[in-house]
Amino acid sequence: MKMTPALLIVGALLVFWASAFIIVGIPSLTMKETPSEIWRPLTAEEEAGHRLYVRNGCSYCHSLYIRINDWDIGAERIAKSGDYVGQEPAILGSERTGPDLSQEGGEHPDDWHLAHFVNPRFTSPISLMPSWEFLGPVEIRQLTAYVQALGLKAADARVARQRYWKTPAAAAYASGLDANVEWLHSQVPEVWRRMPNPYPASEASLQRGKRIYQEFCINCHGPVGDGKGPAFRYMNPPPLNFTTLRRHLVENRYIGGIFYYQIMNGITGTGMPYFKKHLESEKIWDLANYLGVSFVGYTDANIDPRGIDASYEEPWQNRYPQPGQEGAGTGK
Amino acid sequence: MFAFVKKPQSAALAFLIAGAVWFVVGALYGMVSAIHLVAPEFFSNIPFLVFGRERPIHVNTMLYGFTGTMLTGCGLYYLPALLRTRLYSEPLGWLSFLFWNLTVASGPLGFSFAYTQGREYNEYIWIADISLMLAVVLLIYNLVMTIVQRTEQQLYVSVWYFVAAFLWTAGNYPISNVVWHPSTGAMPGLIDSIFLWFWGHNLPGLLITPLATGAAYFVIPRITRTPLNSHTLSLAGFWFLVALYTHIGGHHVLQSPIPNWLKTVSVVDSIAMVVPVSIVVLNLWLTARQEGQRVWGDPAGRLVMGGIVWYLITCIQGPLQSLPYLQRVTHFNNWTVGHAHIAMLGFGGYIALGAMWHILPLVSGREIYSQRLVNLQFGLITFGLTAFFLVLTTAGLIQGSAWHNGETVYRVLPEIAPFMISRAASGIFILGGSLIGLYNLYLTLRQGRELQPVELLRAEEAS
Structure with missing residues (x-):
């Protein structure tokens, strides 16, 4: 086959336009614009x-x-x-x-x-x-x-759900530190509120918790857990100050289940997102232990009620005293 | 004042120089983008240096500015040379140069301030689209008229590719850029993705590929001083390219809800691309058989041959990653970015640079200032790009496997951090290569030894 100018120009254009018709022309003729069930126009x-x-x-x-x-x-x-x-x-x-x-x-x-x-x-x-x-x-x-x-x-x-929950969340914040924490805790299902952290707060787990805190939480809740990270001034209600939680433990003992639930599900209406897509179970419990130990000075890790220890767990005794019982049982 | 536009081969030289300049500009924007993927607070809050604006500047400047411009400059030399005539009109060539480069300049000048249509590879705003179309149409006219006034009867394969590249672009570009919707440059609804990726894939496939293939077909036989291995293979490669390549844009949106038949066509034809690619590579390699020493010993030939190797790697990887099962892991992550770089810088860029160094003495009448600097450029870019490709492919596999295994995008960011650092580091080598190229080009034009007419004639006749 000899490539003449006519063959080159006519042939190249013919093959190209035939292909273009298949790939662009046929879809233009056949694809239907039918709105799906979630479709609406943009404002x-x-x-x-x-x-x-x-x-x-x-x-x-x-x-x-x-x-x-x-x-x-x-x-x-x-x-x-x-x-x-x-x-x-x-x-x-x-x-x-x-x-x-x-x-x-x-x-x-x-x-x-x-x-x-x-x-x-x-x-x-x-x-x-x-x-x-x-x-x-x-x-x-x-x-x-x-x-x-x-x-x-x-x-x-x-968005409607976010708006709906924003009102009570902002009102709770406006009603004072303690009332805010009470409101937040009241949003956690009963079964979670008396659930201690089933993971021991070992050195390694606290390290893992710290890393997660730094990658996810630190710029809202702040390096010292007081809720004054750089995002603080944009948020209404502002991020929670963990250091006040010490006087809000359930039965003066439990906080792990509340931490877990709120990290997992977030608090819709506030800037607190859910993290259950990012973090699996152990990571959330590790983070809960880190929050407790670092910012509350207490964790309910491994206290009763508890089941049989998992096979990998080393013997670990929770030595964090409950608030008001500091010094008790240590002989001081 | 404008007498220079009539000087023979001046338009070709202008395209070559512009290509080398755009390479540096594109590499600088690539470098800043790479740094931003390591340290997003670097140059923070500067509107014209925000990632979403600098990335398309990098991509478009490299595609249209560096590879496209430089290869067009090569073609403006070799097409008349192969037809034993002069370019039909140098002033028209300059006019194409003007419109083409206005479009490319609208990248850094426009995107920086959000004047963009925002569709990948179709970002130029409407008026810049029109400017590019003018350049293409003028080029077609100029080339066809050059063919008409030829004194060599036979049309060599490089001529087909060079002319066809613009014939196809003249159809491709306006369709895909939806020029009949000037404000958005887009179709409403999902069908836009089909329009978009029609050019999104044909830009490398039916503009850069034919330009680079044409240049390689010109340079390799000249360096090896052997005739082309097979005319039949050239024919098969050419026709398979246009028949298959046009169909495969759909593999960029393979997992989106576009019609299934389109996905099937795009996957089947993507796999079939192995055929024209192997034909071209084999034909060139068989042409160079027994003459490897000559190719390797010639710095420009080494770059062109390097480009052919990248072409083969790209076009084995490309069809494979169009397979739906594999794409679940390789899509949406840095694997694809690695692939795009070996296609555009590896294949298109290497051949553009090699052909430019080969042709530069012929259009400027001056010997290359330093062959060692060409070798250095080859070494820097080869090290940079190889590292870049390996790093990004690995990063992509990590991202893709982690996502596929249920991890979120955010969770995987720390895993790719070391790769983003290595990628920025390898970018320094590529930026260095582009700067050395521009320096060498400048010194060639300023200080390169002037070739005697006899030497020039001998060089021109070497084919």
Whole structure:
């Protein structure tokens, strides 16, 4: 076969356009824009936020679709084609340096997002995301509106839940330190409130707890656990001050189960997220022991009621005295 | 004042120089991006140096600015040379140069201030899209007219690839950039991802690949002083490329809810890509058989051959990672970033640099200032890119396996931290290579020994 100019030009164009018709033309003719059950149009402010999301390259680190093999945030809903109707562009993304955001709406309250946009490390200490403070309050609000709409109707339900719980949580904080802790503890199911930490507060476990505290908690609750981390001034209600918990132990003994429950599930309506997707059981109990030992001066690790020790556990005696009984039993 | 635009081969030289400059610009933006993935508070809160804006500057400047521009410069030399004529119009070549580089410049100038359409590989705003299209259309006209006035009857394979690259881009680019929607450059709804990745994959496949293949087909036989191994293989490689490559963009959104038949087509044709790639690689290697010493001994030839090796690695990896089962682990993480770098810098970039060093004396009439600096550039980039590829592939496997095993993205960040540091470190070598290249190019044009007409003629006739 001799390659003549005519064959080159006509042939190259013919094959190309035939292929282009298959790959772009046929989908254009056949793909239907049918809204899925969670679809709704974006509001003007959300639309403005979407433009910001596109123009500032958020999509280079965040995807907008959940796959069948995903476990992270949003994994409850595999993406459907009808989720993207009318979005221009529905920018799916190719990289996850940060989490997928297709169901991010309502995962956090607005004040968490403000702190996070100003400096992502305020809420997520090891985040690689840049600070977006330079966008200014108006654009950050628009961006927040868009992010809170991700997931559309499903997001609306979550945002409504955040709003619903924000009121009593803020009111509890306003009613004083002790009343706030009482309210928080009253939100934990009864069975968890008298549950001691089943893991011994060994040296190694406290080390692990410390590392988790530094990677997840430190910039809200602060290096000394007083709730005065850099995110403090953005949050309403502000992060909990752990050092007041000493006078709120259940029956003056139990705190592990409350820690576990609140770390696991978060406190919807406040900036406290749930951590059960990030941390498995042992890690949460280790963190609970670290919080107790470091900031409360007490942990209920391994006290009664307890079952048979796990096979790996070394003999470990809880020597942390209950509040008010310091010195008792030590001979002093 | 503008007499220089009529000087023979001046447009080609302009493209070559611009390519070397964009390489440095792109590498600088890559370096800052890499640092930001290690230390996000470095240069914090500077709007034009925020990761979401600097990353597309890096990517687009490297694709269109470095690889695309430099390979176009090579083609503007070899196409007329192979047809034994002059470029139809140097001023038109300069006009293409102007429009092309305006588009590339709209990256650093525009993206920095959020003037972008935000769709990967389709970021340039509408007016820059139009500017690029003008450049492409002018190039097509110029090239076709050059073919018309040729004195050599036969069209060598490099000519096909060079002309076809722009013929395809003239169709590809406006479709995928949805130029009929100027404000967003996008289609509404999920179908946009199909438009987007049509060009997203054809940019490497039907622009950079033919440009680089054409350049390699030109340089290798000249250095080995052997005729091309097989005309039939060239034909097969060319037609398979356009017939298969156009179909495979869907593998970028394989796990999204696009229609299943599109996923099937994209996977099948991705695997089939092994065919045209092996054909090109084999044809070039068979051309160079018994003459390896000549290729290795020639610094420019070494770069081009290095590019062919990266091409083979890229195009074995590419089809494999389009397999849905494998992609569950390799998608969305640094594995893909590693792959993109060996494709664009390894394959496209190596061949662009090698062909540039080979062609530079022919268009400038000056000997390369320092062959040792070309070797140094080869060494720096080869070390940097190899490290980069290994580091990112490993990081990607760690991320992908951890996610697949139920860990969250946030939890895996500490695991990739050492890899992000190594990646930034290997980036220094690539940045160094780009700077040395620009330095060598500058000194060649300023201080390189002027070749005598006899030497030039001998060099030109070496094919």
